[in-house]
Structures are given as structure tokens and as C-alpha cells.
Amino acid sequence: MAEKFHTELSELRKEAVEMAHFGRSMLRDAVDALIRQDEELAVSVVERKEEIHKMEVRLEERCYQLIALNQPMAKDMRIIACTLKVITASLRIGRYGKVIANIVRDLSDNPHIAHLMSLPHMAELVIDMVDDAIEAYDTDNLRLIESFSSRDDTIDALRHSIFRQGITYMMEDPRTISRCTHYIMVARYLERCADHACKIAENVQYMETGERVEIH
Amino acid sequence: MSESAIITTNNLNLWYNGKHALESVSMKVPKNRVTALIGPSGCGKSTLLRCFNRLNDLIDHVKIAGEITLDDENIHAPSIDVVTLRKKVGMVFQKPNPFPKTIYDNIAYGPRVHGVRDTCELDRIVEQSLRHAALWDEVKDRLNDSALGLSGGQQQRLCIARTLAVEPEVILMDEPCSALDPIATAKIENLIEMLKADYTVIIVTHNMQQAARVSDYTGFMYLGKLIECGKTKQIFEHPAEELTENYITGRFG
Numbered sequence: 250m251a252e253k254f255h256t257e258l259s260e261l262r263k264e265a266v267e268m269a270h271f272g273r274s275m276l277r278d279a280v281d282a283l284i285r286q287d288e289e290l291a292v293s294v295v296e297r298k299e300e301i302h303k304m305e306v307r308l309e310e311r312c313y314q315l316i317a318l319n320q321p322m323a324k325d326m327r328i329i330a331c332t333l334k335v336i337t338a339s340l341r342i343g344r345y346g347k348v349i350a351n352i353v354r355d356l357s358d359n360p361h362i363a364h365l366m367s368l369p370h371m372a373e374l375v376i377d378m379v380d381d382a383i384e385a386y387d388t389d390n391l392r393l394i395e396s397f398s399s400r401d402d403t404i405d406a407l408r409h410s411i412f413r414q415g416i417t418y419m420m421e422d423p424r425t426i427s428r429c430t431h432y433i434m435v436a437r438y439l440e441r442c443a444d445h446a447c448k449i450a451e452n453v454q455y456m457e458t459g460e461r462v463e464i465h
Numbered sequence: 466m467s468e469s470a471i472i473t474t475n476n477l478n479l480w481y482n483g484k485h486a487l488e489s490v491s492m493k494v495p496k497n498r499v500t501a502l503i504g505p506s507g508c509g510k511s512t513l514l515r516c517f518n519r520l521n522d523l524i525d526h527v528k529i530a531g532e533i534t535l536d537d538e539n540i541h542a543p544s545i546d547v548v549t550l551r552k553k554v555g556m557v558f559q560k561p562n563p564f565p566k567t568i569y570d571n572i573a574y575g576p577r578v579h580g581v582r583d584t585c586e587l588d589r590i591v592e593q594s595l596r597h598a599a600l601w602d603e604v605k606d607r608l609n610d611s612a613l614g615l616s617g618g619q620q621q622r623l624c625i626a627r628t629l630a631v632e633p634e635v636i637l638m639d640e641p642c643s644a645l646d647p648i649a650t651a652k653i654e655n656l657i658e659m660l661k662a663d664y665t666v667i668i669v670t671h672n673m674q675q676a677a678r679v680s681d682y683t684g685f686m687y688l689g690k691l692i693e694c695g696k697t698k699q700i701f702e703h704p705a706e707e708l709t710e711n712y713i714t715g716r717f718g
Binding site for chain 1: 673674677701702703704709710713714715716
């Protein structure tokens, strides 16, 4: 019975990694669509919303079933606890991708201001964090999340910088208000995605060591 | 463990016919807490439990080395009277074993052995013990019926009441629920929770979920050794030893 449970547990983990990659690809494609002003790609991101919701419900149910039927302990219990958090964080990251994709249509009629400020760079850093968090969960490699606290500080600083830059452009030319407000919002969504990557990292740390850490 | 210990073992070793059944077991059992002993069959949990009231003395060819103290007193000291020790350290077994007597006489048996003759006093002890064992309401109108007519769960609570009647300090329970159905088990588990206000409970169980539910401290034993002992929450959430982790996650045992 224990063997069957452990097989199911590793299958669950594999599927949670797939879901995390799915959420990550929604974010990646949304950012690409924004940079390239590619409305078609943006629409495809929005369309993936249903799928990621279905994944969330299916995987959460699997977690609850494993708990109810096997009463897992120690690392087994921590894996399921962490998986539940990974599922939630992946859904959120995917949804922020969708929200960014929704903005693309409003921004595709005119060229970007200042090459989207630091948004492309910020997006790269955030997606790197998401990738490392997913890989740490998949491979138990804590090294990948070691410097998450300082990486998150960088993201916060970038968001603040984009905010100030946006305000400056808006003050100079009120016609940019709508566009710059969207940039500021995107920066906020990206920052939230980095926070979700940190949440995954905190839970991977707990899964591996049983210790609770706070990354912020 | 910073709580005050009622029982302490120091480098305890035990051999049955030369077989080393307990190896250098050193542990502290905190007072007014429930301590569970878990581990695979034959790991020495019951043997360790039976050391605490010197029940192993009754088995031939047993050799014990090391020290066990109860209230800071060595239980193997020549001055210790084993009958008094077993009064202080009561025991409940896997299978309910009521005497083939009435419910009342089962409970009054111990106090009578220890010299209580006064009927009013015996009545008081019987009622109090049955109340403490959460059995009074179910049997108060049939105290003179045979104890053998009770259900398995009731019989086990009767055995606990019988233990309580001689006012022990520590209650040893060796798989107290393994012969009971889930409802009777839940009653015994609730009872264990209530008992720790007045007594120290040490429970041996195969059922890890039960250990996790009822105990404050858990000791994991393997091949005669105490591998790890600590707060139950810590043992079941993130044990320090890999062997403990592998056992409680069902990878062996």
C-alpha cells in the first residue's frame, strides 16, 4: 500500500510541475505578446484560463484524496502541503499572465513608450525566479532558491522605478496617462508573480527541511 | 525535554536468553503527559514498557542492566517492593482481561488487596474509578452483573478503571485499542486525553495515527534501540532521523 501511495505521490508532483509550467508559459507568452504587440498570442493566453482552472481543481482534489486515504506523515505530508501551495501559486501566475494579455489589445494601437521602460528586463528576472522555484520543487534542489530574498528586493526596486518613470512621463504629457498606467499595473502584476515564486520557494524549503522560512 | 520527568531510563539494556532485546535505552518520560512508543513488531516497545513496572521479572532468563528511576528512585533497588511499584505503575493490556467477577468486584479487587475493607470507601472508589474511565453512566445500574457481559470497548475501559482504583501515578497501555472497533477506540482515545490531567500515560501502539492523535511525546524504536524521542508534532512533521522518517512514511516496517 505504501508503495502505491508513493507512486501516486510522485505522479501528483509530476503533474503539479506540469501545471506550474503551464502557468509560467501563460506569463511568458503574455509578456512576449506585450513586447511584440502580438494580439493573436495575447488571445491564446486568455483562452488558456479555463484549462489552468481545470488543472487546479483536479490536482487539489487529488491532494485531498491522498490525505484522506493515506494520512501521510513527515516528508510525505510536507510534499502534499507544498504541492497545494504550488498549485495555488501556479494558478495565480497563470492568471496574472491572462490579465497582462488582456492589456495587450489596449496597447497595440501605438508604439511603446521608452521601449516599455524596464518591463522586459523585469519580466525576465521574474520568469527566471518562477523557473527556479518550479525546478527547486521538481528536483529538491534548494540551491536554486538560496538568493530569492535579494532577487525579490531587485524586483521590488524595479517596480518602484517603473512607477516613478511612469509618473514622470504622465506629468510631461497627459496623453500617455492611459499607456503609462497600464505599464505601472503590469509592473505590479510581475511583482506579484515574483511573490508567488517566493511562496513556492518558502514551501519547497519546508518540504525539504521541515523548517519554515519567510522570504520577502 | 524540559518538562519534569517521572520515569527516567539510563543506559537500559535487556537480554532474553542472551538475545539483546533493548540496547542502551535512555529516555525521560514527562509527568502528566502521554508518551507513545512506536516501531515495527519486535523492536522492543512492549519489552521497554514492561520494564517500567518490572513485569519482565516474571520471565525466566531475563537479564537487565542499566537504571530505571520512578520519582528519582531506582526501581530495582532492594528497598523497592514490587507490589507497591505495580500499584504506582498500572498496566492495561492489548486484550481486555476483566476478572470473571461482577463489574463492582473487578474495580474493588485492587483496593481490597491493598487493605481497603470499608464498604462506603469501596463504593466511593468504584464510582470514582468508573467515572474517571468514562464508564459509570453505562454501567451504574448493573454493577453486580458479570464484567464478561460488557462489550469489548467497555471491558477495556473497565480494565482502565480497575487500574485507576489503586491510584497509580503512571498507566502503561500496551496496544489498548487493537482489539476494539473504531467507536470504542475513539472513546479510549478521548479517555487517554482526560487521564493525563491526573496521570502519566505511556502507550505502545502499532497505529501511528493513534500515536499522533493521542500523545504529546513519541519515541521511535528499532531493533531494540530508541532511535528518536521527542515532541509528537516534531516526530510526525519532520523527524530528525532518516530511519524514523522511513518508518512513519511507510517505507518499511
